[in-house]
Amino acid sequence: MSFSQIFKIGQRWIWIPCLLILWSLFARFVHLGTWPFPSPWLIFQKWWWLFRNGSLLKDIGASLFHVGYGFSISALIAISLGILMGWNKKVFDYLNPFLNLIRPTPPAAWLPLVVFVWGIGLLPGTLLVIYGSFFPILLNTINGVQNVERRFVNAALTLGLGKRQLMWNIVVPAAFPSILVGLRMGFGFAWMVLIIAELIAVQSGLGYMILLSVTTLEPESIIAGMLTIGMVGLGLDQLFRLLVDKYILKWQKGIVI
Amino acid sequence: MIRRGDGMFKLNRGLRTIILFFFLWEVVSLFGLLEAFHIPAPHTVFKTFFFLLVEGIHVGELGEVTMFKMAKDSLYRVCVGFFLALAIGFPVGFWMGWNRTVKAFLENMYTALRPLPPFAWVPLSLFFLGPGNLTSIYVIWIGAFFPISLNTMAAIENVEKKYIHAALTLGLTKNQLIREVIIPSALPGIFTGIRIGLGMAWGLVVAAEIVAVKTGLGALIWRADLVMRPDIILSGIIFIGLIAYGLEQGILYLQGWLMKWQKGLVI
Numbered sequence: 001m002s003f004s005q006i007f008k009i010g011q012r013w014i015w016i017p018c019l020l021i022l023w024s025l026f027a028r029f030v031h032l033g034t035w036p037f038p039s040p041w042l043i044f045q046k047w048w049w050l051f052r053n054g055s056l057l058k059d060i061g062a063s064l065f066h067v068g069y070g071f072s073i074s075a076l077i078a079i080s081l082g083i084l085m086g087w088n089k090k091v092f093d094y095l096n097p098f099l100n101l102i103r104p105t106p107p108a109a110w111l112p113l114v115v116f117v118w119g120i121g122l123l124p125g126t127l128l129v130i131y132g133s134f135f136p137i138l139l140n141t142i143n144g145v146q147n148v149e150r151r152f153v154n155a156a157l158t159l160g161l162g163k164r165q166l167m168w169n170i171v172v173p174a175a176f177p178s179i180l181v182g183l184r185m186g187f188g189f190a191w192m193v194l195i196i197a198e199l200i201a202v203q204s205g206l207g208y209m210i211l212l213s214v215t216t217l218e219p220e221s222i223i224a225g226m227l228t229i230g231m232v233g234l235g236l237d238q239l240f241r242l243l244v245d246k247y248i249l250k251w252q253k254g255i256v257i
Numbered sequence: 258m259i260r261r262g263d264g265m266f267k268l269n270r271g272l273r274t275i276i277l278f279f280f281l282w283e284v285v286s287l288f289g290l291l292e293a294f295h296i297p298a299p300h301t302v303f304k305t306f307f308f309l310l311v312e313g314i315h316v317g318e319l320g321e322v323t324m325f326k327m328a329k330d331s332l333y334r335v336c337v338g339f340f341l342a343l344a345i346g347f348p349v350g351f352w353m354g355w356n357r358t359v360k361a362f363l364e365n366m367y368t369a370l371r372p373l374p375p376f377a378w379v380p381l382s383l384f385f386l387g388p389g390n391l392t393s394i395y396v397i398w399i400g401a402f403f404p405i406s407l408n409t410m411a412a413i414e415n416v417e418k419k420y421i422h423a424a425l426t427l428g429l430t431k432n433q434l435i436r437e438v439i440i441p442s443a444l445p446g447i448f449t450g451i452r453i454g455l456g457m458a459w460g461l462v463v464a465a466e467i468v469a470v471k472t473g474l475g476a477l478i479w480r481a482d483l484v485m486r487p488d489i490i491l492s493g494i495i496f497i498g499l500i501a502y503g504l505e506q507g508i509l510y511l512q513g514w515l516m517k518w519q520k521g522l523v524i
Contacts, residue, residue: 011361019366035385090270097271098278104505105498106460108475111467112482113490117294192374196464199379210380219384226377233372 038220046220047227055209059225060232063194063205066122070129071190075183078134082141082179087171092142099138107132107193115201125194125202132193133186140182144175177248184240191233206232297488306492314489322477324496331462331473332500334390338397339458342405343451345398350406350450354413354443367407375400375461379468393465393473400461401454408453412446413439441516448512455508459501474500 020040027039038046050056085092107128114124148171156170198207206229213221279299285291286298306324308314313323353360378399382392416439424438466475474497481489 008361011358012365015362015366037385093270094274095271097268098274101275102498104456104501105494106456106463106501108460108464108467109478109494109497111464112478113487113494116482116485116487116490117296188372191372192376195374196376199376200464200467207377210377214380214384219381222381222384226373226381229377230370230373233374234369237372 035217035219038223043220043223043227046218047224050221050224056224056228059204059206059209060228063198063207063229063232066125066198066202066205067129067187067190067194070126070194071133071187073126074130074133074186074190075137077130078137078182078186079141079179082138082182083145083167083172083175085138086142086145086175087167099135103135108196111197111200120201120203122202125197128197128201129190129193133190135186136189137179137182137186140178140185141175144178144182145171147178148174177244180244180247184237184244187240188233188237191236195229295487297491301488302491302495305486305488306495309489309492309496324474324492327472327474327477328496328500330471331466331475334393334465334473335397335455335458335462337390338394338462339401339455341394341398342401342454342458346402346405346450346454347409347447350409351413353406354410360410367403371403371407375457376464379465383469388469388471390471392469393462393471396465397458397461400457404453404457405450408450409443409447412443412450415446416442444516445512448508452505452508455504456501459497459504463497 023040027037047056081095085095110131111124111128114127118124118127152170152174153166156166161169194205195207198205199211202208206225210222210225210229213219213225283299286296291298305314309322309324311323313321313326349363353363375396378396379392382395386392386395420438420442421434424434429437462473463475463478466473467479469476474493478490478493478497481487481493
């Protein structure tokens with residue numbers, strides 16, 4: 001391989017060794033307070049230990065369950081409502097101002113209320129995840145349905161399609177790319193809100209684990225947990241992207257304009 | 258022909274929904290059906306809201322509390338953290354959009370770090386920075402940094418090449434090019450980043466205050482939960498939402514003011 005080729009590939013990955021070196025130096029020479037900052041090697045050891053222990057997998061599983069549960073419920077409600085609101089102007093006018101009042105409120109603000117009514121546990125956490133992921137999915141679904149090209153609808157009506165066929169065969173498929181984008185965004189929010197919920201209101205999962213590590217004075221576990229959170233989030237996001245790309249690409253293959 | 262869904266009638270519909278919601282809530286609570294859920298009636302919430310704004314209520318450890326006093330603390334942290342994010346995020350984003358090599362260097366690091374929720378930094382900063390203003394400012398900074406820098410980068414990258422070429426052909430120097438062409442073209446995208454970043458910052462400060470329980474609106478609603486005052490919680494939530502809305506509208510207004518040239522655009 002020529003030098004420029006190596007250089008191009010190197011450019012993309014050189015941040016890893018750079019980061020590791022900077023980090024080791026930081027750990028060695030900088031002292032924040034009385035506790036030494038853990039070095040990459042220690043963290044990797046801790047991470048591996050937690051993995052072998054099984055506790056990491058257990059926490060990952062718990063977090064995935066929380067987020068999956070909340071996200072699917074939220075997606076179900078948001079997509080249904082979104083299609084209804086996007087299609088029917090009357091419903092949209094009725095509901096939109098009300099939803100716009102609620103939308104700016106950050107999910108974290110609802111946390112004390114949810115904990116007050118339902119206490120600590122799975123339900124309040126799930127409720128928060130539902131709230132966090134609801135609006136991106138809803139807004140993108142409405143957008144997708146509203147932007148279905150009028151000529152498709154007209155063509156279908158001219159050909160004599162009934163209302164139900166129109167919805168299922170034309171409108172929903174046409175809006176699907178937007179819905180997928182909304183789902184991907186909503187999942188990112190769900191993951192974010194999940195961590196907040198786990199840190200405060202839920203007694204299991206990755207968020208809870210890193211909080212616990214603060215009280216047991218294990219900064220290596222904290223960082224190991226953070227890395228896991230990031231990796232799982234990245235992995236799931238990439239999964240979504242694959243789904244989105246594959247589906248939209250497959251969908252648009254046969255389109256001749 | 259004015260139809261049912263136009264203008265004032267549209268406002269009417271939405272308003273009716275909101276009024277209906279509050280009406281139902283009041284009725285249900287008057288019948289005592291909400292007792293099991295410990296949710297207070299709307300009139301209690303509004304009374305408490307008014308009191309919090311004007312007089313101040315005693316809330317456990319926090320002492321005499323007014324809404325504005327708490328909001329001031331939260332907003333202070335948001336300001337510091339957000340401007341820090343702006344000061345670092347904007348140049349980095351600009352550089353990444355301007356220089357392809359820099360982008361190649363940093364891009365993968367971004368992809369790796371972006372899915373990490375900003376709130377995940379809280380335990381680490383609690384451990385090393387302690388439960389004080391520093392923790393919340395740090396979390397706000399991290400949260401706002403990525404939207405600002407990524408959107409700035411995308412905005413700079415998407416400046417239409419023909420504008421740049423036209424400007425260079427007319428003999429602009431590099432500084433003039435940046436000032437007169439690139440920044441104005443990229444401004445909408447940059448503002449999108451600022452808007453998202455500010456939204457995240459506000460959400461994060463509320464959450465951070467819940468965990469670190471100091472002062473501020475998040476601390477207020479968490480304390481209210483501990484002293485069993487759901488009306489304070491709801492008043493706090495309303496106020497937090499109002500500020501969030503106000504911040505977003507403020508940025509949009511700033512955007513409109515700065516980009517007056519776009520207002521009369523006819524395409």
